[in-house]
Amino acid sequence: MGLILRHMNGIVWTIEHDPEAFGPMMSTRIDPNDRREYLDGEMWAYGFMDGVELLRKDWDPLFNDPAGREALRPIHLLGAENPKAEDLALIQTPDQRKRLSEKIPASIAAIYRFWLPYREAMREQPVVTAATRAQPKVGRNDPCPCGSGKKFKRCCGRSASIH
Numbered sequence: 534m535g536l537i538l539r540h541m542n543g544i545v546w547t548i549e550h551d552p553e554a555f556g557p558m559m560s561t562r563i564d565p566n567d568r569r570e571y572l573d574g575e576m577w578a579y580g581f582m583d584g585v586e587l588l589r590k591d592w593d594p595l596f597n598d599p600a601g602r603e604a605l606r607p608i609h610l611l612g613a614e615n616p617k618a619e620d621l622a623l624i625q626t627p628d629q630r631k632r633l634s635e636k637i638p639a640s641i642a643a644i645y646r647f648w649l650p651y652r653e654a655m656r657e658q659p660v661v662t663a664a665t666r667a668q669p670k671v672g673r674n675d676p677c678p679c680g681s682g683k684k685f686k687r688c689c690g691r692s693a694s695i696h
Contacts, residue, residue: 548641548642548645549645552641552642552645552646553638553639553642555638555641555642556638557574557577557637557638557641558577559572559573559574559576559577559634559637560573560576561573562627564627567627569627571627571628571630571631572631572634572635573627573630573631573634574608574611574630574633574634574637575611575612575630575634577611577612577637578607578608578609578610578611578612578634578637579611579612579614580612581608581612582608582609582612582613582614583612583614594651595644595647595648598647600643600647601644601647603643604640604643604644604647605640605644606640607633607634607636607637607640608637608640610623610624610633611624611630611633611634611637671685671690672685673685673686673690674686677689677690
């Protein structure tokens with residue numbers, strides 16, 4: 534678990550400090566027809582899109598923005614679970630998938646930049662607010678607020694139910 538968290542923190546650090554330097558870990562695939570090795574970002578993109586779908590409503594600003602949709606397009610084309618018929622023509626050959634895979638690092642940088650104003654706005658909001666009481670807390674040795682004249686610890690503070 535420690536290695537996974539260290540890897541995640543390394544990814545976050547790279548994206549925050551130099552988003553263009555981020556390079557996702559992708560596999561390669563040998564095409565049986567021409568025996569050439571191709572970069573294959575399909576599984577990486579599928580995992581990314583699967584994560585997006587977990588919180589789809591939170592990603593709506595990106596999907597609703599033309600520049601956001603364009604940034605996500607290579608990842609979406611490679612990682613869509615059920616691609617549209619017109620999209621299938623763009624991912625049929627290994628060479629097409631390789632070209633889309635090569636665009637993923639630039640897409641991640643663009644997505645990072647898209648969300649930057651949202652993150653800045655969130656940083657400006659207070660993280661924790663102090664709880665305030667409507668009335669002062671009753672101490673154990675204070676008179677019971679029920680009006681019995683007894684100490685709180687001998688009256689309502691003792692029983693499970695307040696009378």
